[in-house]
Amino acid sequence: xxxxxxxxxxxxxxxxxxxxxxxxxxxIAEAGAGFDGGGFSIFVNLMWGFSLSAVxxxxxxxxxxxxxxxxxxxxxxxxxxxxxxxxxxxxxxxxDTTAFYFFFFFNLLFGSFATEGIYKPIYLYLTAAxxxxxxxxxxxxxxxxxxxxxxxxxxxxxxGVGFTVGVGYGNYDAWxxx
Amino acid sequence: MKTFFTQPIGNLSRQNAILxxxxxxxxxxxxxxxxxxxxxxxxxxxxxxxxxLASIIIGAYYLAEGHxxxxxxxxxxxxxxxxxxxxxLEITDYLDGGFxxxxxxxxxxxxxxxxxxxxxxxxxxxxxxxxxxxxxxxTIGASLTLFFSFEIPxxxxxxxxxxxxxxxxxxxxxxxxxxxxxxxxxxxME
Numbered sequence: 001x002x003x004x005x006x007x008x009x010x011x012x013x014x015x016x017x018x019x020x021x022x023x024x025x026x027x028i029a030e031a032g033a034g035f036d037g038g039g040f041s042i043f044v045n046l047m048w049g050f051s052l053s054a055v056x057x058x059x060x061x062x063x064x065x066x067x068x069x070x071x072x073x074x075x076x077x078x079x080x081x082x083x084x085x086x087x088x089x090x091x092x093x094x095x096d097t098t099a100f101y102f103f104f105f106f107n108l109l110f111g112s113f114a115t116e117g118i119y120k121p122i123y124l125y126l127t128a129a130x131x132x133x134x135x136x137x138x139x140x141x142x143x144x145x146x147x148x149x150x151x152x153x154x155x156x157x158x159x160g161v162g163f164t165v166g167v168g169y170g171n172y173d174a175w176x177x178x
Numbered sequence: 179m180k181t182f183f184t185q186p187i188g189n190l191s192r193q194n195a196i197l198x199x200x201x202x203x204x205x206x207x208x209x210x211x212x213x214x215x216x217x218x219x220x221x222x223x224x225x226x227x228x229x230x231l232a233s234i235i236i237g238a239y240y241l242a243e244g245h246x247x248x249x250x251x252x253x254x255x256x257x258x259x260x261x262x263x264x265x266x267l268e269i270t271d272y273l274d275g276g277f278x279x280x281x282x283x284x285x286x287x288x289x290x291x292x293x294x295x296x297x298x299x300x301x302x303x304x305x306x307x308x309x310x311x312x313x314x315x316x317t318i319g320a321s322l323t324l325f326f327s328f329e330i331p332x333x334x335x336x337x338x339x340x341x342x343x344x345x346x347x348x349x350x351x352x353x354x355x356x357x358x359x360x361x362x363x364x365x366x367m368e
Contacts, residue, residue, distance in 0.1 A: 073251070077255060
């Protein structure tokens, strides 16, 4: 356990990227097939937030040569926001956490502008595209009470896949290069 | 866009200080005039309010660096997180009224921060004193409601508004000018 907690950030971030990919695939399959995994789904939901928080903390370490030092504080805040959103959802699914995700997509999109050269272009563009769509959907919902029509639902799947590959595998690949 | 987000903390803090002041002026104008034209974007304004305040708080550690212990950085991170999360909770409408503990926490920390740095030359004295006075007002006001369930009478609302205005002006302009003074003294030393 001590070794697990004390492993270098690169190893931790890579493991968590894989956990994040698994959680996304599970949730996409769950939504697509319409099954309910009960307690395991709740566990996966929480792990989604935990792994993403670890990936976000690792992202600063990946990009620290290219960004100002205060981004370290920003990353810690963003990781807390993501983790807390998941904790709230797990505690009570009725709680609307859209604003938390708006903040996350906002940071993800603008963060991707500053991380050129760290991620392979394909992962960077996938992340930016998913973040932009996420920003539009969540922003329209919380600020203007507008919900996009159901005919656009397939787009959510594309966002989910782009997000999984861009953020999940993109980070794994970037840490591999480092 | 990349340049905007990777600019030095001093520039970002100064822009956010002005933005924070402007948003508060808009809120006060809306409150007093009773206009409803901005209702549709109230949540958006709320989000910008929280975001700009959190950015100023993150920058405030770097202003005080050298005068305060290093663990204050973690404390500033926690305070900025509380502001962001508190703003989100207000936007989601799950709270009846505002999220009072957030305002108490902000005012109390601003009071401690300003009193600690008082006389060190980081902030201009007039703005430093405005911040202390405003933070003291707000800390007392929020404590009365939060800890003693004391409802402040309507006749005292103007006093509360004055305290809020003092804190907003002192805090935003204080940070704005402090960053300006810091960059001027840094370039003079070079």
